Amino acid sequence: MYEVRIHGRGGQGAVLAAQLLATALVFDGKYAVSIPAFGFERRGAPVVSFIRASEAPIRQLTNIYTPDCIICVDPTLARTVDIFAGLKPGGAMVQATSRPLEEVAVADTVGTVGLCDAVRIATEIFGRPITNTLMLGAFARTTGQVSLAALKKVIEQSDFRHAGLAQNLTALERGYEETTVHTLERRITA
Amino acid sequence: MNTTTTEAAAPAVAERTPQLMLVEGNEAAALGVALARPDMVAVYPITPQTSLVEKLAKLIADGGMDADIVDAEGEHSVLSVLQGSALAGGRTYTATCGPGLAFMFEPYFRTSGMRLPMVMTIVTRDGITPQSVWGGHQDAMTVREAGWIQIYCETVQEVLDTTVMAFRLAEHHDVMLPVNVCLDGNYLSYGASRVEMPDQAEVDDFMGRKDVNWHVALDPLRPMAVDPLTGGSGGTGPETFVRYRRGQCAGMKNALRVITELHEDWARRFGDSHRFAPLVEEYRLDDAEYAIMTLGSMTGAAKDAIDEARAAGEKVGLIKIKTFSPFPVEALKHALRDVRALGVVDRSVNFRWNCGPMFQETLGVLYRLGRQLPAQSFIGGLAGADLTVATFHRVIAETRALLERPAADEPVWLNAKD
Numbered sequence: 001m002y003e004v005r006i007h008g009r010g011g012q013g014a015v016l017a018a019q020l021l022a023t024a025l026v027f028d029g030k031y032a033v034s035i036p037a038f039g040f041e042r043r044g045a046p047v048v049s050f051i052r053a054s055e056a057p058i059r060q061l062t063n064i065y066t067p068d069c070i071i072c073v074d075p076t077l078a079r080t081v082d083i084f085a086g087l088k089p090g091g092a093m094v095q096a097t098s099r100p101l102e103e104v105a106v107a108d109t110v111g112t113v114g115l116c117d118a119v120r121i122a123t124e125i126f127g128r129p130i131t132n133t134l135m136l137g138a139f140a141r142t143t144g145q146v147s148l149a150a151l152k153k154v155i156e157q158s159d160f161r162h163a164g165l166a167q168n169l170t171a172l173e174r175g176y177e178e179t180t181v182h183t184l185e186r187r188i189t190a
Numbered sequence: 191m192n193t194t195t196t197e198a199a200a201p202a203v204a205e206r207t208p209q210l211m212l213v214e215g216n217e218a219a220a221l222g223v224a225l226a227r228p229d230m231v232a233v234y235p236i237t238p239q240t241s242l243v244e245k246l247a248k249l250i251a252d253g254g255m256d257a258d259i260v261d262a263e264g265e266h267s268v269l270s271v272l273q274g275s276a277l278a279g280g281r282t283y284t285a286t287c288g289p290g291l292a293f294m295f296e297p298y299f300r301t302s303g304m305r306l307p308m309v310m311t312i313v314t315r316d317g318i319t320p321q322s323v324w325g326g327h328q329d330a331m332t333v334r335e336a337g338w339i340q341i342y343c344e345t346v347q348e349v350l351d352t353t354v355m356a357f358r359l360a361e362h363h364d365v366m367l368p369v370n371v372c373l374d375g376n377y378l379s380y381g382a383s384r385v386e387m388p389d390q391a392e393v394d395d396f397m398g399r400k401d402v403n404w405h406v407a408l409d410p411l412r413p414m415a416v417d418p419l420t421g422g423s424g425g426t427g428p429e430t431f432v433r434y435r436r437g438q439c440a441g442m443k444n445a446l447r448v449i450t451e452l453h454e455d456w457a458r459r460f461g462d463s464h465r466f467a468p469l470v471e472e473y474r475l476d477d478a479e480y481a482i483m484t485l486g487s488m489t490g491a492a493k494d495a496i497d498e499a500r501a502a503g504e505k506v507g508l509i510k511i512k513t514f515s516p517f518p519v520e521a522l523k524h525a526l527r528d529v530r531a532l533g534v535v536d537r538s539v540n541f542r543w544n545c546g547p548m549f550q551e552t553l554g555v556l557y558r559l560g561r562q563l564p565a566q567s568f569i570g571g572l573a574g575a576d577l578t579v580a581t582f583h584r585v586i587a588e589t590r591a592l593l594e595r596p597a598a599d600e601p602v603w604l605n606a607k608d
Contacts, residue, residue, distance in 0.1 A: 018382075019212065019382050022212050022382055023212040023382075026210055026211070026212050026384045031383075031384050032212060032383070032384055033381060033382065033383045033384075034212070034381070034382045035377065035380065035381045035382075036380050058383070058490075059345075059489075059490030059491070059493050059494055060490050060491045060494055060578075060579065061345075061374075061377040061378060061381045061383075061487045061490050061491070062377065062490075062491050062576050062577065062578045062579070063576050063578070065578070
């Protein structure tokens, strides 16, 4: 079982990203579940969504408390939310940020870091900071848990149309290509 | 209205690749409805049911479903519209929850009294007050004495499959009762899982010829009164009224057999990934000394906890209730035959007995079983609270303790701050 928690702000598409990722995992031949956390989400407020993936059928329909990976699609969120809560020792972190690794807050539990300047790239592609599909590309690059081909197929089959479809495919590819992956020496054991 | 007859399709092709999709519980319910080809859908949106009826509206608008849809001004009208449609021979469907279900209570009771075969999804939501739009079984449990069949689903696949089966169940001539397919708000309604989409032609073959309302139909050539005024100590007297009630109870009793037959037929046609225990599921019960009992989407986490406890040497099993109404007394007696302690987890409250409703129903089964069995009521998952594997480890531990001491006369409140 591989568990992912996506952190975002209301309106950034964290819930949609979870569904797209879970669908891509199904296309890769895995079992997958996505669940949004429940609250009165409003634009700009912190939100989370969850994804489970496994080679075997998944029975738990619950929130995720000890993820293997966190994806943070917003560069400012880590200042207000403990995005590392419950992360498994040696887990992965995929962060939207313009900063280099030395300037990013990374908890001791993190083993792998993927950094993507998603807001800048999204602004170039969409004219707006829509980072969710970019960060799915960044996730694929950082963890290898899902194939880029499956993510592309999901976006091609989704409700994106015309310019939006082309833009999201570009965002996915640039998220994949323009993510830097760091493996950290320090590792906390359980 | 479309009242065309669904012709039986060609036999299923043995070799086929199932269509895998990722869908939410709400979407699965809508897809199941579409597969069953209803004539009339009436809706009023309410959280957490909204994405279900949005999906239905989209399917109908896009031509993926040949049904009429009425966006009524409230749930009372929703059910009243469907009653007219059902009386005219239409296959009918709606979905609601919580306050919406409360608002349709009068026609809700009338639907079962008139023996109208209707399917309604309850995307279960906790009761108000205090305010909550999140999941809990209080809405469905509160109406359990209104003569509807109520079936609870554990997984998204089960939602899809059960929704289709519910139409054949409701319309079965030995049953002729409306059916609630209950799916948990939040964790199941918005939880998206991998499902295998059944083939439409094979579903058409399963459904057979549409024969919805043969017993009391709106027909200008054959005028008849429905829903007569009955009762009182004089006049017509109570005989007609009593005949209605006895008939409803007989339909309920027959439903236990028909539900079992339909699940077997469905699994035979569609394969093991579409096989679900129709009434009561026994999970790792064979040599279990004690057991926990679950309902709905909480069951998945509970099964994972059982596996972990088994791996640690605990002789514990799980009993899942799928069909809650009619209550599967004989199937539950079978499941409980060798169990020496029982913990029952409810996602709603029985205010009269200070326990969970499923716990209270189970006490009646223990009487029929003729055994004194230490049993503990657990209440959790109210107002959208999460019931995790860790929660069920607590339930398992507290149930195990009943092997050595009597049960408390109080429920254990799982999500309380003690």
